[in-house]
Amino acid sequence: MAVVTLNRPERRNALDGKTKTALRGALEDVAADDAVRAVLLTGTGGSFCAGQDLAEHAAALREDPAHAFDTVEEDYAPVIRLLATMPKPVVAAVNGTCVGAGLALALACDLRVLAEDAVFGTAFSAIGLTCDSGLSSTLTRAVGESRARELVLLAEPFGAEQAVNWGISGRVVPRDEVAAQGRALAARLAAGPTAAYAETKRLIAQSWERDLGATLRAEAQAQARLGLTADHAGAVEAFLGKRKPTFEGR
The missing domain is CATH 3.90.226.10 (2-enoyl-CoA Hydratase; Chain A, domain 1)
Incomplete structure (x- = not known):
């Protein structure tokens, strides 16, 4: 910080x-x-x-x-x-x-x-x-x-x-x-999922310029990018293992 x-x-x-x-x-x-x-x-x-x-x-x-x-x-x-x-x-x-x-x-x-x-x-x-x-x-x-x-x-x-x-x-x-x-x-x-935060900032900032269809596509693309991050994979495994996730921003 x-x-x-x-x-x-x-x-x-x-x-x-x-x-x-x-x-x-x-x-x-x-x-x-x-x-x-x-x-x-x-x-x-x-x-x-x-x-x-x-x-x-x-x-x-x-x-x-x-x-x-x-x-x-x-x-x-x-x-x-x-x-x-x-x-x-x-x-x-x-x-x-x-x-x-x-x-x-x-x-x-x-x-x-x-x-x-x-x-x-x-x-x-x-x-x-x-x-x-x-x-x-x-x-x-x-x-x-x-x-x-x-x-x-x-x-x-x-x-x-x-x-x-x-x-x-x-x-x-x-x-x-x-x-x-x-x-x-x-x-x-x-200490949170900063890669996800970055995508969220972009989606919200650009939402005023998009119609619903464009918003749905942008969200799907953002989720696909985040799906490749270590943060997401680790958080899913932590959830299944009933552990608190650790985020590294990648």
């Missing part, structure tokens, strides 16, 4: 250029490392991530507004793709403030552990912008179109219990337990 930590607590872990580059690099490394079988993403201090660093953004607007948003495709999009598509599960330990692109980061992860006093929000319309970092898709899939419209258009903050009740799945825990429970959940996944 690998832990990736946003570390700008004095700025609520807001994303400036240096942080975005470091985050992308760290995620590329853990995604490519076969020894890493699960990833935990979290923040330091009292925030998970406050989104884009607006001081940096204001400077970019003053310097060259035509290119101030190049970062959306150059930085944010690759990070979201890495979280959503790396062939291993990713857990977000949301230890506090989680707004804007920070909310998008959390939604791009597979599972979430939420501090009971965490504050969430879309934030974009409050500064005259619309969604980026995949939020128009991930938020809509999580909470439904009507709720997503309300959350983005009104940009009102909401809490962890509301997040879960509305469909942003997660475990709500006391703030001082977020790190430990996040690690425990990531460790549990790391």
Whole structure:
């Protein structure tokens, strides 16, 4: 298991250029490392991530507004793709403030552990912008179109219990337990059938683009691939022998 930590607590872990580059690099490394079988993403201090660093953004607007948003495709999009598509599960330990692109980061992860006093929000319309970092898709899939419209258009903050009740799945825990429970959940996944997890991530991500027939074919192909893994064969024998299976991710 690998832990990736946003570390700008004095700025609520807001994303400036240096942080975005470091985050992308760290995620590329853990995604490519076969020894890493699960990833935990979290923040330091009292925030998970406050989104884009607006001081940096204001400077970019003053310097060259035509290119101030190049970062959306150059930085944010690759990070979201890495979280959503790396062939291993990713857990977000949301230890506090989680707004804007920070909310998008959390939604791009597979599972979430939420501090009971965490504050969430879309934030974009409050500064005259619309969604980026995949939020128009991930938020809509999580909470439904009507709720997503309300959350983005009104940009009102909401809490962890509301997040879960509305469909942003997660475990709500006391703030001082977020790190430990996040690690425990990531460790549990790391000890599981990670080849199967990778296939599951792909199937779910692509399900919105397929009709039923295509989905059935994709599932059959994924099952056939997993049927050749040592994990599957060993788990079947363990079941028959009434033993707990051991998964090695292959």
